[in-house]
Amino acid sequence: MTTQHLIQQIHQKQSFLCVGLDVDLTKIPEHLLQYEDPIFEFNKRIIDVTHDLAVSYKPNTAFYEAYGIKGWKSLEKTIRYINEKYPDIFTIADAKRGDIGNTSSMYAKAFLEDLDFDSVTVAPYMGKDSVEPFLAFENKHTIMLALTSNEGAFDFQTLEVNGEELYKKVIATSKTWKNSQNLMYVVGATKAEYFSEIRKIIPDSFLLVPGVGAQGGSLSEVCCYGMNTNVGLLINSSRGIIYAASGMDFAEKARAEALKIQQEMQRILANR
Numbered sequence: 723m724t725t726q727h728l729i730q731q732i733h734q735k736q737s738f739l740c741v742g743l744d745v746d747l748t749k750i751p752e753h754l755l756q757y758e759d760p761i762f763e764f765n766k767r768i769i770d771v772t773h774d775l776a777v778s779y780k781p782n783t784a785f786y787e788a789y790g791i792k793g794w795k796s797l798e799k800t801i802r803y804i805n806e807k808y809p810d811i812f813t814i815a816d817a818k819r820g821d822i823g824n825t826s827s828m829y830a831k832a833f834l835e836d837l838d839f840d841s842v843t844v845a846p847y848m849g850k851d852s853v854e855p856f857l858a859f860e861n862k863h864t865i866m867l868a869l870t871s872n873e874g875a876f877d878f879q880t881l882e883v884n885g886e887e888l889y890k891k892v893i894a895t896s897k898t899w900k901n902s903q904n905l906m907y908v909v910g911a912t913k914a915e916y917f918s919e920i921r922k923i924i925p926d927s928f929l930l931v932p933g934v935g936a937q938g939g940s941l942s943e944v945c946c947y948g949m950n951t952n953v954g955l956l957i958n959s960s961r962g963i964i965y966a967a968s969g970m971d972f973a974e975k976a977r978a979e980a981l982k983i984q985q986e987m988q989r990i991l992a993n994r
């Protein structure tokens with residue numbers, strides 16, 4: 723999907739919500755466990771009730787890999803379902819990959835070609851040659867960790883290196899890589915006060931922003947400091963939406979949570 727298409731979807735739906743499909747079999751409604759593929763059944767229901775409120779879905783691959791080959795099959799069925807039924811949705815494989823070049827090429831093929839996601843998350847620790855293989859795919863996007871939502875972000879990312887914080891150096895350097903126009907960046911919603919500084923380095927890039935909902939980040943603060951003229955934000959909530967309830971009404975409750983966020987987004991878009 724092109725960035726232009728994503729922007730168009732954001733305006734059409736008045737939403738920049740990304741629903742995180744982090745499915746844990748111990749948390750899904752019991753009545754779904756009788757199906758052959760409970761994870762897929764859960765996802766299908768969540769997707770069907772939120773697709774008009776969200777522009778993106780982000781399965782975190784850990785939640786599928788944890789169930790071995792069955793989990794991988796559920797992931798495959800989920801992405802095929804979205805691509806066939808809701809082709810205007812921007813899909814993110816949250817896999818946080820990155821390795822020496824030839825290995826990264828294989829990771830990129832797995833997620834961007836075989837599974838046909840629109841994007842994949844990568845960790846930048848191994849540098850240029852570990853990220854560039856992902857950037858080679860036309861109309862696909864590589865979402866690189868910049869400043870993460872967790873406490874451990876302060877262990878390395880904010881350390882000063884030659885007078886500059888490491889995360890800033892990483893972002894600025896990534897702009898010099900081949901096909902860097904295909905880069906987006908992860909910035910945690912729990913770090914709203916950093917967005918202005920980040921926007922000075924990458925004013926036009928899309929930012930994937932996890933950390934609202936269960937991690938307590940503020941949507942309005944993130945928008946205040948992080949939004950650009952194209953909106954430029956995809957705000958992710960996983961647990962806050964998909965586990966809104968665990969009974970027979972889980973899908974309606976998930977929709978109600980997604981609707982709350984979408985309505986707040988609509989208000990923010992109208993007032994900017």
Ligand SMILES: O=C(O)c1cc(=O)[nH]c(=O)n1[C@@H]1O[C@H](COP(=O)(O)O)[C@@H](O)[C@H]1O
Nearest residue numbers: 782870871908910932935936937959960961
């Ligand atoms: O890359 C991510 O998506 C990510 C980066 C980050 O800094 N923090 C973060 O929480 N995430 C992911 O975003 C999702 C957040 O889930 P909830 O906290 O349940 O909304 C999980 O899949 C995390 O792995």
